Amino acid sequence: MALNIMQLATMFADKHPGITSGHRLCPGCAAPNVAKFALMTAEALGYTPVVGFATGCMEVSTTIYPYTAWNVPYIHNAFENVAATVSGVETAYRALLKKGRLVDPNKKYAFFAFGGDGGTYDIGLQALSGAVERGHKFIYIVYDNEGYMNTGNQRSGATPPGSQTTTQPVGKKLSGKIQLKKNIVEIMAAHENVYVATVSTSEPMDFFKKIEKALNFDGPSFIAAMSPCVRFWRVNDDKAVEISKLAVETGYWPLYEVERGVYRVTKKVKELKPVREFIEKQGRFRPLLKRPDADEIINELQEYVTSRWERLLALEEATKDKPIR
Amino acid sequence: MPAKYFEIRWHARAGQGAKSASQMLAEAALEMGKYVQSFPEYGAERTGAPMKAFNRVADEPILVHSSVDNPDVVVIIDDTMLGQPMLTEGTDENTVFIVNTVKDVEYVRQKLGAKGKVCTIAATDIALEEIKRGIPNTVMLGAIAKVTGIITLESVEQRIKKAFAKKFPEEVVEANVRALRRGFEEVKCNG
């Protein structure tokens, strides 16, 4: 049964799905919706969520002592270790279940770990890889806003080329970050015994379905969510969904999943819009667009996006019915 | 009165089981109601490198945690090491050497440059005959029991039975006991 919006609204008309009002994220931030979509799905399907967060925007803005914007169990430990921390929580659950203490054997617990791109692509990658390799039953969700936005827009491994950041700024000589985004999805898919997917809040049904799949998957899951930072992407406060949609339509953020090595493109965009459209909408690329080498950099990105898209389609074809484990 | 500790230094090559032998000696002495220590000296060496292990045995709890400098007994598991100066370090005419070798006592004494008592036992050969594996540990323990009295044949036998009975069939335990006894009986010393 796929969840739909009306159903969810009916269910959550008078209650908050994990995250509540009163948090102090920027107006229009996409991140709380990433959490909301995921937790709403879990609760709607009868799961009791337990949530861990890496240090980052969401952690900081939702739990300013003595206020917490969580009505589900929540733990934050440090920046780089949410996967390890939640692996400890999940293991404790199994231990306590066995010993008949504290946990309710009739409940379905869902363990979520959330991290920003900094806590996932970069400093938290080791702990994430370790936890996934060990096969803990948990869902790791990266809300990818393509930089260290919590601390004011520093470069991360998820920052795209040409995007203005404070630690790799576009200057008179240099064109800012020159490297393409690290492909975290493929890194995680390479753990093989894992369900991996990309999501965007602009495609809610696809989002819900993938969370449902992750919940049902008998192992770890990794979900990469496009999560525009309206502040440092330099777009209006009301643009998070619009820009996410464009990311999907241009192929910049292809929606797909990899289940034990089997690829499936879940949103087949008939004709990809040019990546330039995505770039020109955002203030973070403005300094790049003023540079003489702007076209070169955008073309390079376009080539990458196009070839990755084609490759994904080919992988879908090639891996059909061929799970790696 | 400070306690008197009986101190043993083992010389072997890494991988020859001297650490286990020293541990087994400690356990055998424990069987006799004594207090014991057994500890190896660790480096980054791999199989084949010369290594040392130590024992302290006493009638009361052992306090000292430094390494053994003036051993009462030096046990040498591998006679290809004879001639290495570290074998006699900190020894004097009261030190007893027990060497696993087929060579005779006088040869070994000279090669070592030992001042004190030297004993030899063909431990590897005996082990091969009895246990069918060239692990000289139990034979050496038999020899040590005979020469020093710090452990008894019975205590080692007890230990072998306890330690091996769980893991090995009866005949292996018995082969080890035979090897132990032959070590006790066949060790030869000067003086």
Add this chain to the structure above:
Amino acid sequence: MAELKGWKDIPIGGVIDKPATAKEYQTGTWRVIRPVHQPENCIHCMMCWLYCPDQAIVIEVVDGKPKMKGYNYYYCKGCGLCANVCPKTNDNLPEEKRAIVMKPETEFQD
């Protein structure tokens, strides 16, 4: 903000021992533009509800169907995302035809 407590009167370890205490925190004071619901144009599609990052959309289930009832201005930060995702609101529609209109907060000062 409530009166600050001394060290003997708070749980140890920085634990917040009650859920959802942030609901006491008024984020509505951040708002400079106010979304105003015009129910006559609303089709109750729940897109505003789905996307409101602050869960400031008030809905009610009537005859088993969720209905948009307006805003909880205690929390609404005025980001305008609700208007942006509203199928009955766009720049080409005259204001009176829109389901949601964004108005400067100054218009609501006493």
Add this chain to the structure above:
Amino acid sequence: MPEVKNRQAVTGAQAIANAMRQINPDVVAAYPITPQTPVVEYFAQFVADGAVETEMIPVESEHSAMSAVVGAAAAGARAMTATAANGLALMHEIVYIAASSRLPIVMAVANRALSGPINIHCDHSDAMAERDSGWIQLWAENAQEAYDFTLMAIRIAEHEDVRLPVMVNFDGFIISHGVEVVDFLDDEVARKFVGEPKVMYPLLDTEHPVTHGPLDLYDYYFEHKRQQIEAMKHVKKVFKEVAEEFAKISGRKYDLLDKYKVDDAEYIMIALGSTAGTIKYTVDLLREEGHKVGVIKPQIFRPFPKNELQELLNGRKGVIVLDRAASFGAEAPLYEAVKSALYEVAVKPQIGSYVYGLGGRDIKIEHIRKAFEDAFSGNLIADEERYLGLRE
């Protein structure tokens, strides 16, 4: 005196693993590092053989080991780990978080020199780097104490007046790999002693959702630190209570300070860990020669037993402090603490600082004797750090 039923010759690592087996913790997360590795190996075998019900997490680093036990303990599990040296250093960040989060985790630390250059042998630089992390630090002299303290640590950590993690320090290789005689408690006796885990604010009580690890700014951070300071103040009392109970089941009575021949001693040496034993032996030798000497081994370094030391050291002729760690640009950690304690005593002894045994350098009776002889000849200088067993 309870009867000794189970006396064995084991390594310190085996002794600790066996304590862990008896504790049967809910979760153990650990990463191997010399010389802690055998602790993890022995315990993993217990898990594999079903001797415990513990869920073990073979993590990919010590950082994750500490992170996972923080998660497990917050969840409501009794959680343990073990490490050494660089592993402890890698954990450092989370070591603080564990204490600040008031999670009663117990961790065995096989003390080893902190690189570099890399060295695998014993010194106390690893634990000393964590002395202000908010963990209780117990220091074992031998395998017996390593075993006993591991059991006691659970009770101290989980005590409602404490709720702090405990580090059980035992000298790497010397204790971890050395075989010594250990009297083990019966499993049932040990299990009854540690009891059922006492949990507070468990994350897995989903009926009462709690938030662990919030952002704690200037409004409340200081108050939370004040609570931690207070909790440490309760440790001594709790240690004594737990020790008393432990004595009843084991016949082994521990105090905050292990005192050896101090009653009439004019000169007292102070040291942590296994060296204290070698000092005791030296004290016996020196007493034969007519010297009134004694040794104090703090069983606990955090909280520091300051008052107890003041009482004992007041009016003595000389106090010699041996540190197995240097504090570059300052006085060695144990010395600094003892010297600071002596500021308030009525009749101050002469005092001297001796750093020894870095990177596993052997500490011998003659080194200890040399330091005592300095004291006998009135040659202790409070501002001078001296070195035992170092080539000039």
